Amino acid sequence: MDDGRITDGQGRVVDAKNCIVVMTSNLGAEYLSRNTAPDGKIDPTTKELVMNALRNYFLPEFLNRISSIVIFNRLTRREIRKIVDLRLSEIQKRLESNDKKITINASEEVKDYLGAAGYSPAYGARPLQRLIEKEILNRLAVLILRGAIKDGETANVVLEDGRVVVLPNHTDSEMEEDEDMLDDDDAMLELEDGTNGNMDLYE
Template structure:
């Protein structure tokens, strides 16, 4: 059962998960607010979105964040990876193979049970890689809010949010981003900080019109181009990643304190503005999580001890020190 949420509560919850994408967050907040009131068109999905823009900026993460806000679990998402539907015969897997065809006895990928809950989030990832036959099915979802499986079962999407992601202009965006950062990690030096974002939006919309049929584009409620992540965004994302890492180690009984120098090291290692937040996540895994796990396995950490994470520039790494907790001292997770 999804509880009623106010717009500000939805907004703040999404901002804790998604950094630097206020336009996308506002679009989702509008759709969820209307859906919460029960005044959406009963013959259409609750909201339909197409997210475009640079890689690693949170397009797919927005779907998981919305599921977390609505259902308390970011994994309560029905994900359709469109790379699995590149050929016409593969599209039948989505709703089941027709009678007489191989696989007719197999259940379809989407079943009534998967989308029966109110406010189900359905994601079609990398939309541009799908065979055109998939778009015929999507048109039915966007237009009528329903599909029928090969066995005649109705798939009701009128209680669903449909999120589609696309990297259709990835190469052009990468060229723009390389120009914007001049191959350097600091903030772009241009006088107009929004210049390149506007250029990316223009390129995305042109690619959209080249790649998708007008009748498909016109049925999407919100088309959002995600913005490039800048250094201040990556700093906030790093804090989020580190909070998650520390929480997982804490569950295993290992308290940690990460120094500002260690954070700066991870930010330097994980900053590549061409690829968004993904290199940062890899840096946390490579330089912090795996070495820290090795350290704990080798040295052990007692109940009244905490591991301090420090930078070790000469070795181009992080180093770890076990320190005693003072009486009454607490480890703050922030």
């Protein structure tokens, strides 16, 4: 790193004299997935196992050039819940930026479910975004296409029998007849087959 250089996408050398370079790794994640204290803190034995995994993978010359190695504590339940709120808030802003005047109102039970199902000790909160897309965005997209939720309305999201449900605001009798209209189950299957379960409601 002393004699190396950083370049941008066009091959131009970047001056990194005043930069802090942050590198992340999943090495030792299998040890971090074990039970930890309720506050998410990692015990010294686990920290040493993670450090040994780093030493066994990287050359000493590389590790000696790193100023500091930080092992992050696991996320607590409260922190996961904050991430759920943040993700839902981001979705709301993206809807608004794409002229979708629809308010997402998720119940506390839904948020708790997303936090529990969307967090993995091995992968952290990364699966949460995919879970929200599958459980909320895809279902919301179907209801918008069917006219069951319209601009200016609120999309209420609840938990029923352990499943996330986006409630329609209009029944079939209130909507215009459409011979090609799919029911919810068929539409969800089509979405998942065509997009691997990830439909972008807002591009």
